[in-house]
Amino acid sequence: MNMTDQAYALPGTVHFDLEPTDGGDPYRIFLFIPKGEPPVGGWPLLVTTDGNATFPFAFASLVTQAPYPTGTNVDWGVVAAIGYPCEEPYDALRRAWDLGPPPVKSYPPYFEGGPPVRIGGTGQLVDFIEHRLFPRLDAVTRIDATRRSLFGHSFGGLFTLYALFERPSLFTNWIAASPTIYWEESEILNNEAARQPVIGPPVLLHLSAGEYEGDELAPFQYRNGDAASRAEKRKVERTVTLAREMADRLHDPATGIQTQFELFAGQTHMSVLGPAVNRAVGIAFESARADGHQSLTR
Incomplete structure (x- = not known):
C-alpha cells in the first residue's frame, strides 16, 4: 500500500x-441511518449478527x-450489525458463546x-438486543417497532431460531440462512417444541440454504482433497433438509408464524452469505404498498 493512500470507510456509516x-x-x-427525517412511524430496522462480516x-x-x-x-431503513472490536470478519470464540444455544458446554480449543x-x-445476546441495542437506537433515531428484522447465517441462523422461539415479539421478520439445526443433536428442536x-400480528420466518449444502458438493469441491470427508x-x-422441514412444520398462520424456504442456486455454505444478506435487505425494507402496509407473503 502506498503511504499516500487513504483509508476507506463506508459513507454515512459509524461504529461504536x-x-x-x-x-x-x-x-x-x-450502524447506518439514512439521511433526512424518518417516516412518521419510524425507520424499519435490520439487525444482523456477525456484524463485521455482514454489515x-x-x-x-x-x-x-x-x-x-x-x-x-426496497425502501430506506436502518441497519445495525452486531459485531466485535476486531479487524477480522469473525471472532470465533465470542461468536460460539453468543450464537450457540444452551445448555452451556465446552469444547476443545480451536488451536493447541x-x-x-x-x-x-444466546440468552445474554437476546437480552443485549432488547435492553441495550434497541434503547440506544431509539435514542438516536425513530425506529418502527412493528418493522424490525433479524438476520443470522450459520450459527447466526441458529441464534435467530433460538431468539424467535424464546422472544417472538422482538422482531417481525426472522431470517435464518443456513442455520446449523443439526448442532448438538438438533437441540434447537427442543426450543422449538x-x-x-x-x-x-403474525411473524415471518424465512429459512434458506445454498444449493451445495445438500447431498451434492459444489463441482469445484469434488476436486479438493477433503471431498470425501466433506x-x-x-x-x-443436512442443512437443506432440516431447514426445509422446519419451514414446512412451522408454517401455520393460526399460530402466528408464516414461513418461507429458499434455496440459493450455485451457493455453498460460505458463498451464500452475500445472496442471503441481500434477501434480508429485501425483506426488512420492502416498499410499502399503496395502503401503507407490508405483506408477509412475498
Whole structure:
C-alpha cells in the first residue's frame, strides 16, 4: 500500500462499542441511518449478527437498491450489525458463546494452547438486543417497532431460531440462512417444541440454504482433497433438509408464524452469505404498498 493512500470507510456509516447491561465485553455496533427525517412511524430496522462480516453486504445492498424503489421494491431503513472490536470478519470464540444455544458446554480449543470453546450464551445476546441495542437506537433515531428484522447465517441462523422461539415479539421478520439445526443433536428442536406463542400480528420466518449444502458438493469441491470427508459431514449437517422441514412444520398462520424456504442456486455454505444478506435487505425494507402496509407473503 502506498503511504499516500487513504483509508476507506463506508459513507454515512459509524461504529461504536456497546457493553452489555452486566458490563461484560463490549460488542461493536456497525450502524447506518439514512439521511433526512424518518417516516412518521419510524425507520424499519435490520439487525444482523456477525456484524463485521455482514454489515458491508447489507450496506451495499441497501444503498444500491433503496434509491430505486419502483425497480427494487426496497425502501430506506436502518441497519445495525452486531459485531466485535476486531479487524477480522469473525471472532470465533465470542461468536460460539453468543450464537450457540444452551445448555452451556465446552469444547476443545480451536488451536493447541488456546482457550476452550464455550457455547450457551444466546440468552445474554437476546437480552443485549432488547435492553441495550434497541434503547440506544431509539435514542438516536425513530425506529418502527412493528418493522424490525433479524438476520443470522450459520450459527447466526441458529441464534435467530433460538431468539424467535424464546422472544417472538422482538422482531417481525426472522431470517435464518443456513442455520446449523443439526448442532448438538438438533437441540434447537427442543426450543422449538417449547416455543413461546406469538402474541399480536403474525411473524415471518424465512429459512434458506445454498444449493451445495445438500447431498451434492459444489463441482469445484469434488476436486479438493477433503471431498470425501466433506461429503460425510453433509450427511450429518443436512442443512437443506432440516431447514426445509422446519419451514414446512412451522408454517401455520393460526399460530402466528408464516414461513418461507429458499434455496440459493450455485451457493455453498460460505458463498451464500452475500445472496442471503441481500434477501434480508429485501425483506426488512420492502416498499410499502399503496395502503401503507407490508405483506408477509412475498
